[in-house]
Amino acid sequence: MSALPTYASTGQKIWYYGFRVICGLVFFFLIAPIITIIPLSFNAENFFTFTPGMLALDPEAYSLKHYQDFFTNSDWQQALKNSVTIAPMATIISVGLGTLAAIGLSQSHVPFRRAIMAILISPMIVPLIISAAGMYFFYSRVGLQGTYLGVVLAHAALGIPFVIITVTATLVGFDHSLTRAAANMGAGPVRTFFKVQMPLILPGVISGGLFAFITSFDEVVVVLFVGSASQKTLPWQMFIGLREQISPTILAVATILVVFSIALLTAVELLRRRSERIRGVSPR
Amino acid sequence: MQKSDDAFVVFDRVQKSYDGENLVVKDLNLSIGKGEFVTMLGPSGSGKTTCLMMLAGFESATNGEILLDGTNINNVPPHKRGIGMVFQNYALFPHMTVGENLSFPLEVRKMGKSERETKVKHALDMVQMGAFANRRPAQMSGGQQQRIALARALVFDPELVLMDEPLGALDKQLREHMQFEIKALHERLGITVVYVTHDQGEALTMSDRVAVFNDGRIQQLAPPDDLYERPQNSFVAQFIGENNKIPGKVESLDEARGICQIRLGSGELIEATAVNIRKVGQDTLVSIRPERVEFDPERMAPDWYLIDAEVIDVVYMGDIYRTVLRVAGTDDFVMKTRNTLGAEKLPRGQKIKIGWHPEDARALNPI
Numbered sequence: 001m002s003a004l005p006t007y008a009s010t011g012q013k014i015w016y017y018g019f020r021v022i023c024g025l026v027f028f029f030l031i032a033p034i035i036t037i038i039p040l041s042f043n044a045e046n047f048f049t050f051t052p053g054m055l056a057l058d059p060e061a062y063s064l065k066h067y068q069d070f071f072t073n074s075d076w077q078q079a080l081k082n083s084v085t086i087a088p089m090a091t092i093i094s095v096g097l098g099t100l101a102a103i104g105l106s107q108s109h110v111p112f113r114r115a116i117m118a119i120l121i122s123p124m125i126v127p128l129i130i131s132a133a134g135m136y137f138f139y140s141r142v143g144l145q146g147t148y149l150g151v152v153l154a155h156a157a158l159g160i161p162f163v164i165i166t167v168t169a170t171l172v173g174f175d176h177s178l179t180r181a182a183a184n185m186g187a188g189p190v191r192t193f194f195k196v197q198m199p200l201i202l203p204g205v206i207s208g209g210l211f212a213f214i215t216s217f218d219e220v221v222v223v224l225f226v227g228s229a230s231q232k233t234l235p236w237q238m239f240i241g242l243r244e245q246i247s248p249t250i251l252a253v254a255t256i257l258v259v260f261s262i263a264l265l266t267a268v269e270l271l272r273r274r275s276e277r278i279r280g281v282s283p284r
Numbered sequence: 285m286q287k288s289d290d291a292f293v294v295f296d297r298v299q300k301s302y303d304g305e306n307l308v309v310k311d312l313n314l315s316i317g318k319g320e321f322v323t324m325l326g327p328s329g330s331g332k333t334t335c336l337m338m339l340a341g342f343e344s345a346t347n348g349e350i351l352l353d354g355t356n357i358n359n360v361p362p363h364k365r366g367i368g369m370v371f372q373n374y375a376l377f378p379h380m381t382v383g384e385n386l387s388f389p390l391e392v393r394k395m396g397k398s399e400r401e402t403k404v405k406h407a408l409d410m411v412q413m414g415a416f417a418n419r420r421p422a423q424m425s426g427g428q429q430q431r432i433a434l435a436r437a438l439v440f441d442p443e444l445v446l447m448d449e450p451l452g453a454l455d456k457q458l459r460e461h462m463q464f465e466i467k468a469l470h471e472r473l474g475i476t477v478v479y480v481t482h483d484q485g486e487a488l489t490m491s492d493r494v495a496v497f498n499d500g501r502i503q504q505l506a507p508p509d510d511l512y513e514r515p516q517n518s519f520v521a522q523f524i525g526e527n528n529k530i531p532g533k534v535e536s537l538d539e540a541r542g543i544c545q546i547r548l549g550s551g552e553l554i555e556a557t558a559v560n561i562r563k564v565g566q567d568t569l570v571s572i573r574p575e576r577v578e579f580d581p582e583r584m585a586p587d588w589y590l591i592d593a594e595v596i597d598v599v600y601m602g603d604i605y606r607t608v609l610r611v612a613g614t615d616d617f618v619m620k621t622r623n624t625l626g627a628e629k630l631p632r633g634q635k636i637k638i639g640w641h642p643e644d645a646r647a648l649n650p651i
Contacts, residue, residue, distance in 0.1 A: 175373070175375065177371050177372075177373060177375040178375050178377060180340075180342055180362070180371070180375065181369070181371055181375035181376075181377075182363075182377075182388070183341075183342075183361070183362040183363045184340060184362055184363070184365075184367065184368070184369045185363075185368075185388055185389035185392060185436070185440065186363050186364075186366065186389055186392040186393060186440070187363055187388070187389075187392045188363050189363075191392065192363075195388070196377055199379045200378070200379055
């Protein structure tokens, strides 16, 4: 919205400022709960509240002991280790299968492509608890319940829709005469894919991968069903922590995850800009 | 079309259908000699691009054979055909520099680094773009990208180069300049070029032979001057250059001399060259080029047929006068006269007598 014109009526002026207030409130409502946990995680007490000392900005009231707890407690360390093994593996599977699916489904001659696309996207639409319960019964039958592989596959299934959606979006802007040009110059399909198509759709692949990673990284419902105690991930540990002992260590973990997510989202945004730059170049 | 033994590219009874019902290309027979510049010219949807795509290998022929240097290439994938191609939108790889773009086909051929560099440099110099090796396609104008695309199609020394409306996106002046350059490259390198365009000017100025496409068939395959001077049917006459057509009926036919007499709708009888006239009494369209029509009695031979005409409009176009006349019931008959010293604009409504050499009137099939 541009600056208020000089001829604005009283009503327009009220709306002009009122609109800004509403936007501010919406923003506050979204951000406040996340912002609050950051100072709380530096709490010197074992409570979820702002102590008088904290409000007075007394350095004594702040400490890093919850962070210390996170990095020393074996439960948390086990959960962290599980999360950082499961999420990358699930991401690799999601990216590999999702990218291939997106490329395949972008070919106009594939029969039933809309139906196939809908099926592949469904884990994102079906309520998570349904997917989780379904996976629980299915994985129990095939002996995957309570295994790392089971959790990885379950998370990969949840991540694939993100990869398909982002890669499909990138492919819309992909100029197919480029693959023809590559073939014409003597490049076989494999070389054409890795040298021409892949570099150009890479931003879509990477942002899809980041979404898949985040999905696996903060997923709690499916892992509760499909995993067992030894596949306990960070969100699972946080969930248990909230239920059993309310320790501000959860807040420390949450802060770390928020910072981590912001870093990832920044990466996504930078990639998106790069992709737009490359897209803008494609001659047409 | 004769299939000569030294033909480099041969389409032999090729048909193409995308949906299994409608033929986009119906019975295509064409042979192209080594070193020839052949243009496929036609309106959109005439099948010319489909033919080029079949030759490049991006579309497969439904029926018939395509031969390259005597070998059937119907089942050879595009990347094994070794044909250079310039695409309509250039299809330069945006993530690579110009040098990398040109190097790509050479890397595919596992050529050494120093040889690649020499070839890339040579190809860029050929299109006067030597200083641009480190630019990216996005940093160049359309004309520059066009030259790079041309260099990339030539860098691996293909014997056959296909061009799919490569100049379509350029402005008129640049287009004319590039036509000249492409033609010069063709002559210098001795390559065979198959060029697709819908621009007849482009086709006439560049080609050794032009194949005029319409409705999935080649209507006429001939050198540019033949195509313009001696169109074999009404479509070609209409499509190439400006043309007057007067409907009439064949009154008599002298097959030995190739001459027929035509009774026009207005009752006049004229003599014309019989081109695709089969029998007396059939309908015909007589085609006459506007610049072959005369109204000045001094420039007409005594044996010419004269016809009454009325001036409807005259447009001064600098080098010529374009006069629209009412002739034999049609009022879109055009006469082009040179703007010579002392030439004057005919006043509207003036009644004049026009005439032409009987050879310039060609009796063709009705559309």
